[in-house]
Structure formats: C-alpha cells, structure tokens
Amino acid sequence: MGSKQTVFTHEQLEEYQDCTFFTRKEIMRLFYRYQDLAPQLVPLDYTSCPAVKVPYQLIGSMPELKDNPFRQRIAQVFSEDGDGHMTLDNFLDMFSVMSEMAPRDLKAYYAFKIYDFNNDDYICAWDLEQTVTRLTRGELSAEEVSLVCEKVLDEADGDHDGRLSLEDFQNMILRAPDFLSTFHIRI
Amino acid sequence: MMSDNRVHEIIIELENVPSGIQNHPSPTQIMRDKPLANSAFSMVSSTSDIHVTDSLIFSHRNDKKHNQLLEFSTSLKEPISQTLRSPECLGIDTACTFHETVQGQKLITSLIPMTSRERIKTIRNQPRTMEEKRKLRNIVDKEKSKQSHHTLQLKCCAQYLNSISRGYRRSKNSLSDLLSSISLWQKALKVIGGKFGTSVLSYFNFLRWLLKFNIFSFALNFSFIIIPQLTVAERNTLQFTGLEFLTGAGYFTKTVMYYGFYTNSTIRHRSSGPSYDMQLAYIFTIGAWLIACFFSLLYSMAKYFRNSFINPHIYSRGIAKFIFCWDFTVTHEKAVKLKQKNLSTEIRENLSEILQENVKFTFRQQLACFSAHVAAWLVSAGVAAACCVAVYYLAEYNSEFLRTHRDPGAVLLLPFVVSCINLIVPRFYSMFGLVERYEMPRHEVYTLLIRNIFLKISVIGILCYSWLNIVALSDEECWETFIGQEIYRLLLMDFVFSLADSFLGEFLRRIIGMRFITSLGLQEFDIARNVLELIYAQTLVWIGIFFCPLLPLIQMITLFIMFYVKYISLMRNFQPPSKAWRASQMITVFIFLLFFPSFTGVLCTLAITVWRLKPSANCGPFRGVPLFIQSIYLWIDTLRKRSGYTWVVWIYQNLISSVHFFFILTIIVLIITYLYWQITEGRKVMIRLLHEQIINEGKDKMFLIEKLTKLQDMEKRAKPSTLILERRETEQQGPLHLGECDATPDLRFRRSVQEDNLKA
Numbered sequence: 001m002g003s004k005q006t007v008f009t010h011e012q013l014e015e016y017q018d019c020t021f022f023t024r025k026e027i028m029r030l031f032y033r034y035q036d037l038a039p040q041l042v043p044l045d046y047t048s049c050p051a052v053k054v055p056y057q058l059i060g061s062m063p064e065l066k067d068n069p070f071r072q073r074i075a076q077v078f079s080e081d082g083d084g085h086m087t088l089d090n091f092l093d094m095f096s097v098m099s100e101m102a103p104r105d106l107k108a109y110y111a112f113k114i115y116d117f118n119n120d121d122y123i124c125a126w127d128l129e130q131t132v133t134r135l136t137r138g139e140l141s142a143e144e145v146s147l148v149c150e151k152v153l154d155e156a157d158g159d160h161d162g163r164l165s166l167e168d169f170q171n172m173i174l175r176a177p178d179f180l181s182t183f184h185i186r187i
Numbered sequence: 188m189m190s191d192n193r194v195h196e197i198i199i200e201l202e203n204v205p206s207g208i209q210n211h212p213s214p215t216q217i218m219r220d221k222p223l224a225n226s227a228f229s230m231v232s233s234t235s236d237i238h239v240t241d242s243l244i245f246s247h248r249n250d251k252k253h254n255q256l257l258e259f260s261t262s263l264k265e266p267i268s269q270t271l272r273s274p275e276c277l278g279i280d281t282a283c284t285f286h287e288t289v290q291g292q293k294l295i296t297s298l299i300p301m302t303s304r305e306r307i308k309t310i311r312n313q314p315r316t317m318e319e320k321r322k323l324r325n326i327v328d329k330e331k332s333k334q335s336h337h338t339l340q341l342k343c344c345a346q347y348l349n350s351i352s353r354g355y356r357r358s359k360n361s362l363s364d365l366l367s368s369i370s371l372w373q374k375a376l377k378v379i380g381g382k383f384g385t386s387v388l389s390y391f392n393f394l395r396w397l398l399k400f401n402i403f404s405f406a407l408n409f410s411f412i413i414i415p416q417l418t419v420a421e422r423n424t425l426q427f428t429g430l431e432f433l434t435g436a437g438y439f440t441k442t443v444m445y446y447g448f449y450t451n452s453t454i455r456h457r458s459s460g461p462s463y464d465m466q467l468a469y470i471f472t473i474g475a476w477l478i479a480c481f482f483s484l485l486y487s488m489a490k491y492f493r494n495s496f497i498n499p500h501i502y503s504r505g506i507a508k509f510i511f512c513w514d515f516t517v518t519h520e521k522a523v524k525l526k527q528k529n530l531s532t533e534i535r536e537n538l539s540e541i542l543q544e545n546v547k548f549t550f551r552q553q554l555a556c557f558s559a560h561v562a563a564w565l566v567s568a569g570v571a572a573a574c575c576v577a578v579y580y581l582a583e584y585n586s587e588f589l590r591t592h593r594d595p596g597a598v599l600l601l602p603f604v605v606s607c608i609n610l611i612v613p614r615f616y617s618m619f620g621l622v623e624r625y626e627m628p629r630h631e632v633y634t635l636l637i638r639n640i641f642l643k644i645s646v647i648g649i650l651c652y653s654w655l656n657i658v659a660l661s662d663e664e665c666w667e668t669f670i671g672q673e674i675y676r677l678l679l680m681d682f683v684f685s686l687a688d689s690f691l692g693e694f695l696r697r698i699i700g701m702r703f704i705t706s707l708g709l710q711e712f713d714i715a716r717n718v719l720e721l722i723y724a725q726t727l728v729w730i731g732i733f734f735c736p737l738l739p740l741i742q743m744i745t746l747f748i749m750f751y752v753k754y755i756s757l758m759r760n761f762q763p764p765s766k767a768w769r770a771s772q773m774i775t776v777f778i779f780l781l782f783f784p785s786f787t788g789v790l791c792t793l794a795i796t797v798w799r800l801k802p803s804a805n806c807g808p809f810r811g812v813p814l815f816i817q818s819i820y821l822w823i824d825t826l827r828k829r830s831g832y833t834w835v836v837w838i839y840q841n842l843i844s845s846v847h848f849f850f851i852l853t854i855i856v857l858i859i860t861y862l863y864w865q866i867t868e869g870r871k872v873m874i875r876l877l878h879e880q881i882i883n884e885g886k887d888k889m890f891l892i893e894k895l896t897k898l899q900d901m902e903k904r905a906k907p908s909t910l911i912l913e914r915r916e917t918e919q920q921g922p923l924h925l926g927e928c929d930a931t932p933d934l935r936f937r938r939s940v941q942e943d944n945l946k947a
Contacts, residue, residue, distance in 0.1 A: 018252060018307050019320040023364045054418065067523040080316070084331060089317035096311075098515065104494075111312045111511065128510070132534075135513060137524070139531035148506060148534060155505040159885030169511075176508040178769055180383045185515050186377045 002061065007031060009047050020096035024119065027092065030187065034091050054091070056084030064185050067135040073114045082119070098185040104173070107183045112169045123148050123164040189768045231937055237309045274700040286320045298327045299334065303352060344620035367459065375754055381518035382765045384526065385714070388516065389774050390714050393748065397725055398746045400483075404476055404732065405739035411472040412493040412736050413443050415463050434598050435675035438669060444675075447668035447806035449553060465808045466818045470797075473733055477790065480729075484782045491775040506537050516652040522763050529765045556624055570615065571642045574608045575649045586661065601673070602680035605646060609723070610684055613639050613716055629769075636715050636776075643723050644784050650677075651730065653791050655800065671735030678727055678738070682745050689756040709762035717753070718777050722785055733796065 007026060008016070016027050037044045037058045043050055046167050065071040075084040078094040086094070096102065098108050116123050117130045128149040132140065140148070156164055156172040164172075173179045277389040285291045296314075306327065310320055335346065354557050373397065380388040420443070431511070441448055454463040509530060517523055589597055610617050616638045625631045654670050692902050700707040728742045797816050802809035811816050823839050826832040842848050 015321050015324065016317075017360065017800065018324055019310060019317055021311060026362045050464070054373070064518055067520045069523070069527070070515075079310055082361055094316050103312055106314055115511065127200075131510060135510065135527060136531040136534065137527045139528060140534065144538065145831065148510070151538070152510055152911065153504045155507045158881045160882065161885055163766060171708060172507050172511065176512050178385070178512050178770060181389075181495060182512050182514045182516065186380060 007044060007046050010124075012046065012049075016092060017089070020092055021099050021101035022096060030092060030095060031088065033062075033187065034088055042088075051087070052083040053080075053087050056086075059084065059091075060082065060085055064084075065185055067117065069085055069137075072116065077110060081147045095187050098183065099187075100184050104180055105170070107180065108170045108173045111164070111173075111179075111183055112166050121166070124162070125153065128152055193590045228343065285315060285323075291323075293324065295327055295330065298323070299330050303349070303356065306762055356509065370749065371398070375750075379757065380516040382522045383757070383761075384514045384517050384522070386714060386764055387757070389713050390712070390717055391754070393718060393774065393777065394721060394746060394750055394753075396487075397721060398743060398750075400480075400725075401728070401739045401746065402741045404477070405473060405743060407476050407479075408732070409740060410737045411468055412449070415454055415465065415468065416443050416449050418456070419450055419452075420448075429625065430596070432910070433676075433679060434596070434673040435679070436598065442671075443670045444735060445668040446734045446736070446808075447665040449808040451808045451810050464822075466820055468811075469808045470815065470818060473793070475792070476732070480786065484786060487770055488782055491778055509534055509537065517763075518543070525763055530764075530945075531765065533660075544650070560621050563623050567616055567638045568641075571638075571645055571677065572614060574612060574642065575645045575651070578605060578608070578646055579649050579653060582650065583657060586658075586663075598672075599676060599680065604652070606676060606680045606684045608646065609643070609681065609720070610688065611717075612642055616642075616715075618694035632715060636719070640784065641720050643719060644788070647726060647730075651788075652947050655792065657715040659796075662805070665803045667734045667803060667807055671731060671738075674727055674738070675735060675741070678724060678731075678741065678745070679722055681720075681727075682749070685749060686752060686760075689752050689849070693756050693760040709760065711756060712761050713762050714773070722777065722781055725781065726785045726789060729786065733793055 006026070008031075013024055013027065016022070017024060022030065034046065034054065038054045041054060042052055056072070056079075060071050062068060063076070065074065065180075073086065075086060075141070076082050078090050078097075079086045079101075080090060102172050106112070112123065115127060115131050117127045118124070125146075125187065128143055132145050132148050136145075148150055153162065153164070156168050158168045158171060229738070240276075279301070298309060301309065312326075313320055313323070315323070324914050370390075376388060376391055376395075381393055421441070423438065423441045425438045425441055431437045431439050435444075439445070443449075447468065450465050452463060452465060455461075486743055510844055513530075514526065551715055577603075581604055588600070620631060623631075623634075623813055625634070652672070658670060658673075659666050696710050700709055711843060724742065724745070731738045798814065800815065802815055809818060810834060812818050823836060827836050
C-alpha cells in the first residue's frame, strides 16, 4: 500500500474519514481485509461505487467474529437489509462503531439493537432469554435462565412496563463503566 | 385517507418528545435505515387508517403527557416495522430518506453554524448508515458554501480561518496516521485481548502508556541536558569492568549518567557565539518536565474519572452487568468457551447471593470475622513496620558496612534486601485471604491493594528519608551521584527479580499446577500486584531523574524487555481470569495512585532537595552555590541589572515568589471547586427525582391500561355484536409480540368508537 492508491478517489476517502472514526491508513487496511474475505467478488477499484455485498457466511468466518456468540446479530444489525450480507459501507460502519474511539451513546444504541432479537425496539423477556442462552451456552437450566431474565427486568426496567426501552438500557449502561472497554472489537 | 397536514401534525408531535441526550434518536427514529417519512406514514394509513386516526385523537386529547406519545409511537412502530421489512417497500424510492424528514432538516440546520471539527464529530456520532451520513455531510457542505458565497465581503477573515482549520485538520490526520503506523505492539495486544480479555489487556496498556511517558522524559532530558554536556565532555579516566552494569559505580561515575559529571559552567563554543548556562538548563529542564508530567497525569486521571464515575452511588450488585457487558475483545475459541463457563458460574453465584440476601450471620460469626480482620490488619501493619525498620538500619549503617567490606558487590546488599521484601511480603499478604472472609470480593481486592501500597510507600519513604537526611549531610564526595547510583541499583535489582519471577517462579508454578497438584490448575494473572510493581519502579525513576538524568532511558529498556517477558510468560503459564474484573474502575484507581502518593511524593522529595540541601562542592552543575535554588536567585539578580528583561523580573517578583498571588489563586480555585461540588450535588438530587418520576409515569400507564381494560370488559358484556368486528381489526395488524400492545390498539379503537357514538 504505497502513497498512491487507486481504490478510492480522494473525495471518497475524505468522506469515509469524516463519517467514521478511522484514519486514511486504517480505512485502506480495512478495505483490504474486506477484499480478502471474497477476492473474486470484491473489485479492487471502488471509484465507481460498485454495489457488492459479501455474504454473511464469509463475514461470520472472520477471526475477530467467528467465536463471538453474537456474530449473527452484529452482522444483521449493521447490514443494509438485516440479513447479514454486508457492503463495504456496512463493514466500515460496523468496525467504526466497535472501535475504541466511538462514544458511549453510539455504542449503547447499537448494543441495544444487537440484543433486540425480534427488532421491535424493546428488549423484552424473550430477547433476554435469547441473550442469556447465547452467553452461557446451555450451561444454565431453563428455570435459572428465566430467573435471570426476571432479575434483569427488575433491575433495569425504569418505567415498569415489563421490557427495556432504549432509555432504560442506556441508564443501565451508565452504571457499568466497563461497557466502553468491553464493547470493542479490535481489527 | 389521511391528509398530508394531519401526517405532518403527527410528525411534529413526535418532535416534542424530549430525548435525553443531544443527537440521540428518540424512540420513533430507531429504524435507522428505512424510510421514515411521508411514504411510510401514508402506507400505515392505508393499512389501518382508523388505527392512526384514533391514535391522533388519543394524542390530541392528552398532548402534554409523553407516555401517551410513547404509546402512540409504540403502536405506530409495529405496523411500520412490518411494512418496512416486507420486500415491496424496499423498492420504494429513496428520495424520502432521512435527510428529507423534518428531523433531518433540523439536524442539517443545526450542523451548518458549527465549526468543521464539531460538525465532523456530530456526523460521526450519528447512528445512521454510511450512506445517510455521507448525504448529510454533502448537503451541509453545499449549504455552507452557498451561505459563504452570499456573505463574501464580511467574512473574508472567516474564510481564511476556515482554510487554516482545514489545513490543520489535514495535518492532524496525517500525524495520527503516522503515529498509528509506529504504534507499538498492536498485534501482541490484539492476541492478548483475544485470549485473556479486557482486564489483562489493561495491564499491558498501562505498561505501554508508561513507556510513552518515559520516552517523552528521555527526549526532553536528552535534548536539553545530555547533548550540551556531551559536547564538553571530559575524558573518562576510570577503567571499565563488567560489574558496572550491576552496581552503576566505577566507570559509569564519570559519564553523563550521573549528576556529578555535569559541568557548572556556561558552555560557549565560539567566543562570540551563543552561550548555554548548564546550571539554569538543568534546573529548568527538570522543572519543565515536572510541569508536563503533572498536567498529563491530571488530564489522564480526569479522562478516566469521567468515564468511570458517572453514577457512583448506584453501582449495582446486580446481574444486568453480566448480561450486557460481554467482552467482545475475546476472540480465541477456547477462551470464549471458558468465559462462557465462568459467566454461568458467576451468574449462579449471583443468583444464590440474591436469594440468600436475608441470611444474617450470628453474633459469634460476626465477632469471629471482625477479629480476623483486626488481626490481619495488625499483622500486616507490623510486618510493614518491621521491614521499614530493617531498611532504615541497613541504610544508616550502609556507609560503615561499605568501608569494612571492600568487595565491590557489597553495595548490592541494600537493593537485594529491598527487592526481597517487595517479592515476599505481597505474597504473604495474599495468603491472608485464606483466613479472612469478605462480604464482597471487591473488598478483598481493595484491602490487598491498600496493604501493598502502604508497604511500598513506607519503603520508598524510608529510603528517601535516609538519602536526604543522612547521605546528603554526610561527607560523601559527591552525594548526588551516590544517590543516583543507589536508585540505579534498586531499579536494576527490581528488574532482575521480576525476570527471575517470570522465568522461574511462574514456570515452576505451572509445572506444579499441571503435573503434581493438578487440582490447582494454571494460575491467573494478578493484575493488581503487577501494576503496583510498575508504579513502584516508575516512582523510583521519577525520584532519580534529578540525580541520574539517563534513568528514563534505562526504564525504557526495562519496560520494553518486561513487556515481552510478561507476554511470553502469560501465553504459556496462565489461564484466562475466572472472575469479572472491573478493569476501567481499577485503571482509574491505578492512575490516581500514580498521581497521588507517587507523583506528589516525588514533588516533595525534589522540593526538599532543591530548597534545603547543599549541593556538593566538587561535582555537578551546582557546585559553588549554597543551595540549588540559589542559581535561580542569582540569575534573577543578573537579569535585574540588564535592561530589557525587567518584565521577567517583574513576573518573578510578583507572581512566582510572592505569597499574595498564590493565596489569591488558592482562594479562587477553592471557590470554583466548591461551586462545582454544589452543582454536582444538585444534579444528583435531580437524577433521583427524575428517576422517581419515570417510575411514577410507568405506574400511571399501568393504572390507565387497567382502567381501559375494565371499560372494555364492560363494553364487551354490553355489546356482543361488535366483538366480531374488533377481532378482524386486530388480526389485520399482524403478529404482535407483547400482550400489552395487543390490548392497547383494541382499547383505543373501542374508545374512539365509543366517542363517535357519544358524539352522534
């Protein structure tokens, strides 16, 4: 990767720099990572903005994501159509939000969307059960899982409507200062 | 069918929902990547316009209460999310994208007057897709250039400033590119984070941060003190034996390494060339370095405090933090499985704690606990005191000891004893954990930390006292060099012991844990103990910079080697941590420790040195002056005689050496602190009140829903024929997940029908 690159126009790189938390070099590095996922599919020249989507199976096999219990949800949240197939824009967006420079509110928003399995903009008991199951990999029994979900709703549900809204989630995240450092994928 | 006016009304109603944080999307805009505009609303109205009508009526009736608006938005969301997920709407023209909605327009108008830096920051923080952000940016740029064309004459200097800021931003970008390309150890840190998680990673990040600190200190010293001295260096007449690396004495005494080598003269290479006063350079460099350290520590501490201590009074003992703070940095397969298993164990423990919360200890058990704690504290304080006394006596009789034992290795006795104390006593303290029982594991960590800190501070304190009170006043030929050598030996011995611990101790522990006593298993990385060792070494470096300007370089090399040693040892001899470790709070505590006992202690030591002690008469840049600080007084005196520098003298007399100025400054700072403290207290009260208000609103909602359910039941019993009509309406709205939402559209429909009937 020399100083003259022909992948993006100068204007495109400036746009990416202004819209993500990455520097020029990091954007180029991420592009080459994206390209490596599907070398036949992704062209090396993005100046004409080709509409290329890398299928979810390849995204989910990246070493940073392949063992993450939430990799499917992450890909679904950041992909355009919610099916996990990502364009380069989605890819950059995803790693920009998961980088260490993204602020807490932005991360909390996307974390909320990731844990909201049924996409109804609330984390209900069913969403929590899904989360806990993925986190513990079947180690906990069904009663323990439902007890955990009940306790979480007890603690975090501010307006007592039986589910967590975005505000409840953000309020709870404020009390967990580790969130910023744990909701971070290094690439 | 809905008229466009009514649709816009709905939008405006939504705008008034207060969203807590700026740039934070209110609940209705959570669908970030789908057309949330006129087309969507008209689609909604086509599927169930009665539904939307009565929502309007509902919101018109109670337009002030925002829980109703939330309800409206809830019901509206369901149909929207369904219609938007259906394939045919994907073909809808993208002309009605975010930036054409009212909220988008508002955002654009707010972005235009901002400076470019703030604008970029705001755009980056938007939770929108890349395409929407790009469009936003382009629209704002176009608007901005349009505006600037109109006000060309008046704002020519603003344009100039704009181009300057753009150039500055570009240079900053390329600088950060450069810095990130030479950033150390990125890959190693990624591997460590992938296998061990954020907590262990925090230790290595701390190490890297200290390394950067030392690089800066060394660069400062090197350019201002060492290079000038090297230009007038005298020849070294001593012999070089290999032992110098351990003792620091011998050949090294007459090198730039120690204070004694530096000249006190004004360096002048050509008779009419610029002169360089070594005395002033020495003291000013040290002063500038101290100020830079102070501000950078303060800045780091403030940054970490802000992130960690937002709401200190409600840190939950609860279970939610386990669920939502999964460590995404862990990428190694085995580590993930282990972490999942550990998480299950922790959740089970937490559940059983919550269930057992009402179990109280008996009086006897409480007494036993309390006495165990008291005994442990007494023993630890006693051990620390004993160590301090031993170190003090050793330091006091060190010079006699050295005279009787001519062996050059004899100087290593004191550092050896100190390092042994630092190695054995913390492990001894950890064993107290077998006897003491704590209510929360957090207390155990903090107690251990406090005991270790107390030990290390006492040891350093005793050493400083012996150096400043005994060595400086003795008739050593060059006491500053001697202190520098002592510090060098302490650091080196500490480094050797750490290496031995990593190579031998941890390796042996692994062999024992895997082969002989397999129940022990692999050990876990003790973050607190390792970070304290780093802080201890860094404190020694800070004290020693005055006496041994090359010390940051030595510490740099030490840290560099330590990173790789610890990294290799970690990969081979350790397992990932089993308990959740609150990394960010602990790092804040560590940086606070670095600042408060460590740095302020160093400041005190240096202050006593500079203001009270007499420099040695035969060596160093301050020979000949009665006190170190006299060099500055003499300089001010010479400046006074020269014209043209009276402003410097004025600043010195009225700002730096005047008591009144500092008094007034202190009063102002105290007043500002008091005001901020009161503001914080007020905000805490506000948070509590708002929290109660949220709970009350929730209760109101429940109450209203119950009332409406009751009314509906009464209606059902009164009019069974309309029941069938209702059922068809609810079925049309598609699958709804939540029971409540099932109820509410019904209720609103029923209520509106009732009202229509009443009107009729």
